[in-house]
Amino acid sequence: MTTFLGTPGFGNLRGDEPFPVAARRELRNAQMRRNVAHATRTIRAKRLVAVAECADWEELRAAGSALKRDVLARLPELLEELEANVVARGGMVHWARDAAEANQIVTDLVRAAGADEVVKVKSMATQEIGLNEHLAAQGIAAIETDLAELIVQLDNDTPSHILVPAIHRNRAEIREIFTREMPDAGDLTDEPQVLAMAARAHLRRKFLSAKVAVSGANFGIAETGTLAVVESEGNGRMCLTLPDTLITVMGIEKVVPRFADLEVFMQLLPRSSTAERMNPYTSMWTGVHPGDGPQQFHLVLLDNGRTAVLGDPAGRAALHCIRCSACLNVCPVYERTGGHAYGSVYPGPIGAILSPQLTGTRGHGDPNASLPYASSLCGACFDACPVRIDIPAILVHLRAAQVDAGHSRGQDLAMRAAAWAMRSPRRFALAERLLGAGRFFAGSDHRITALPWPGSRWTASRDVPEPPAETFRQWWARTHGGQARP
Amino acid sequence: MTASRRVVLDRIRAALAAAPADAVQVPRDYDRTPAAGPGDADRFADAVCEYRAQVHRVGTDELAATILRLLPPGARVVVPADLPADWVGGLRVVADSAENPLSSAELDRADAVVTGCALGIAATGTIVLDAGAAQGRRALTLVPDHHVCVVFTDQIVDTVPQAFAALDPLLPLTFISGPSATSDIELDRVEGVHGPRTLDVLLVRR
Numbered sequence: 001m002t003t004f005l006g007t008p009g010f011g012n013l014r015g016d017e018p019f020p021v022a023a024r025r026e027l028r029n030a031q032m033r034r035n036v037a038h039a040t041r042t043i044r045a046k047r048l049v050a051v052a053e054c055a056d057w058e059e060l061r062a063a064g065s066a067l068k069r070d071v072l073a074r075l076p077e078l079l080e081e082l083e084a085n086v087v088a089r090g091g092m093v094h095w096a097r098d099a100a101e102a103n104q105i106v107t108d109l110v111r112a113a114g115a116d117e118v119v120k121v122k123s124m125a126t127q128e129i130g131l132n133e134h135l136a137a138q139g140i141a142a143i144e145t146d147l148a149e150l151i152v153q154l155d156n157d158t159p160s161h162i163l164v165p166a167i168h169r170n171r172a173e174i175r176e177i178f179t180r181e182m183p184d185a186g187d188l189t190d191e192p193q194v195l196a197m198a199a200r201a202h203l204r205r206k207f208l209s210a211k212v213a214v215s216g217a218n219f220g221i222a223e224t225g226t227l228a229v230v231e232s233e234g235n236g237r238m239c240l241t242l243p244d245t246l247i248t249v250m251g252i253e254k255v256v257p258r259f260a261d262l263e264v265f266m267q268l269l270p271r272s273s274t275a276e277r278m279n280p281y282t283s284m285w286t287g288v289h290p291g292d293g294p295q296q297f298h299l300v301l302l303d304n305g306r307t308a309v310l311g312d313p314a315g316r317a318a319l320h321c322i323r324c325s326a327c328l329n330v331c332p333v334y335e336r337t338g339g340h341a342y343g344s345v346y347p348g349p350i351g352a353i354l355s356p357q358l359t360g361t362r363g364h365g366d367p368n369a370s371l372p373y374a375s376s377l378c379g380a381c382f383d384a385c386p387v388r389i390d391i392p393a394i395l396v397h398l399r400a401a402q403v404d405a406g407h408s409r410g411q412d413l414a415m416r417a418a419a420w421a422m423r424s425p426r427r428f429a430l431a432e433r434l435l436g437a438g439r440f441f442a443g444s445d446h447r448i449t450a451l452p453w454p455g456s457r458w459t460a461s462r463d464v465p466e467p468p469a470e471t472f473r474q475w476w477a478r479t480h481g482g483q484a485r486p
Numbered sequence: 487m488t489a490s491r492r493v494v495l496d497r498i499r500a501a502l503a504a505a506p507a508d509a510v511q512v513p514r515d516y517d518r519t520p521a522a523g524p525g526d527a528d529r530f531a532d533a534v535c536e537y538r539a540q541v542h543r544v545g546t547d548e549l550a551a552t553i554l555r556l557l558p559p560g561a562r563v564v565v566p567a568d569l570p571a572d573w574v575g576g577l578r579v580v581a582d583s584a585e586n587p588l589s590s591a592e593l594d595r596a597d598a599v600v601t602g603c604a605l606g607i608a609a610t611g612t613i614v615l616d617a618g619a620a621q622g623r624r625a626l627t628l629v630p631d632h633h634v635c636v637v638f639t640d641q642i643v644d645t646v647p648q649a650f651a652a653l654d655p656l657l658p659l660t661f662i663s664g665p666s667a668t669s670d671i672e673l674d675r676v677e678g679v680h681g682p683r684t685l686d687v688l689l690v691r692r
Binding site for chain 2: 035038039040042043055056059060062063066067069070072073075076079080089094095096097101145146147148151163164166167170171174192193195196197199200203204207208221224226232233234235237238240241242252259260262263264266267270274276277278279280281282283284285286289290291292293301303307308310311312313316
């Protein structure tokens, strides 16, 4: 089904090669780069307009950030309150330590409902645990109903963006995929409207006949047991309303204390994700509503590494994320490499701090150990984040943790050599003269793009400025030669 | 399962015990002005229009005639059983109720649905349904391809916080902002996917 190898126990949170290797390959995909650059440029401009409309945007961000900090500080009580309220209103609550357990719970629930097919609302949690692959192995077909997820699923591809998993495809490619995989669709043009209609026709019968739906959740309200799903197309409403059984998989950090707290998040999320004042549809339900919607409701609360993230006070803010994807859209690295280079279902800046913390890293060779370095630390992600996650600070924190753990031998060696040279004026002067020889490698733009080993380890991913013709000491000797020091 | 519950809760408590989080005071200095009288109907109408829904501003006496005009002759129209009959005078309608629910297939054969709403939000052009009076169950406003929704001007609030203050979380809530849409192709909004492709909003002075 999918090329995700995943990580045993964790699901799709770790690729099989380090970011620099994957990025180098992805960068050669000119079509993907054009598609992602075009889409992110479009959404960046729109987001600025949507945000500028809110005079109290910074106050909303501060409130959103504080709410999420409050949630983490009171997580056990809030989860117990959520559970009690869901149960009191006719729902069932299940707890899953990891991906494997969550997958097994869902599989058993689907079987108990007598179904061999489920319709799915787009959900990062179920992508993370690799639910579709697990269900397929158990003989249960999981049908993605979000347009972009459908594109990815039909093409046996993997998602490359949190909000728009098929962002790496343009309309012409999507038309090709639909024509190939949906033979009933007839003649299609590459008009987005025509392609959306083809998806509508393709999924209509599935919605009307499905017995079981699987969703994620954007928010779970502790004080009432209410769950909320934010969406655009109406596929979410279809899944949340028509089948008789609904199974919702929710990360434990998605709990929110009070219903009124949604007044903050329902302003922050739509404007940050699709740059709209409000997304077309948001559904909220509390347990089972007799005679309206699913009459069996199961909530699966998922840990899968989240408690490990919570254990690091300098990194736990990664759990504040509301999955808007604004940080991806403003990231100069994501814009060039696309999402597949990150290996995990969580790409971009948030993925670079979330994936390695969720899985933990096993030394320098771990693909996720390379993710905190997939950033220029420009800070655009922090500015865009609706809940003020200081992503650059966490990236630096994770890099430092790796250095402390001794996972960075090349850098260590270079730093020790520099320290040795800088300890004596004579050695420093000698080093300066040696570095001056680097002018030989510089191009006409005064930058060095390729050095012989071991310098090549640096220039493989970064340029070096050409050393100046004259060092400061040489300049001082020339202009102040013989004068006493001030 | 109870074992996993205990393990997860223990892990959380251990993580917080090792690195306690400070108690948090949430700053609430964003716009939380309570509603004072009905919200801005013009702003609501403009915002709904921007989603490419059609807004029709009418008086109570023009309600039935406008609905009749919006639906093609002979249209199969479904309504919640408690919809005021004078809204759909002159139309042949099929009523849906919890006691006598229409099947999904029957809803799929309907051309349109006519309902009221719980409230409207001016700042975002959002209509909220809560399965209350004249709204019916959720499937009713979802499966038919054309939704005609009646919003009275005194049901409009200005801001999102005012809406949350007025809503009951224990009811099934649906927030609707324009016809169904997607941004999944090149992050550009296209109207009309799985939900109703046509949304007519009758904004009635009251």
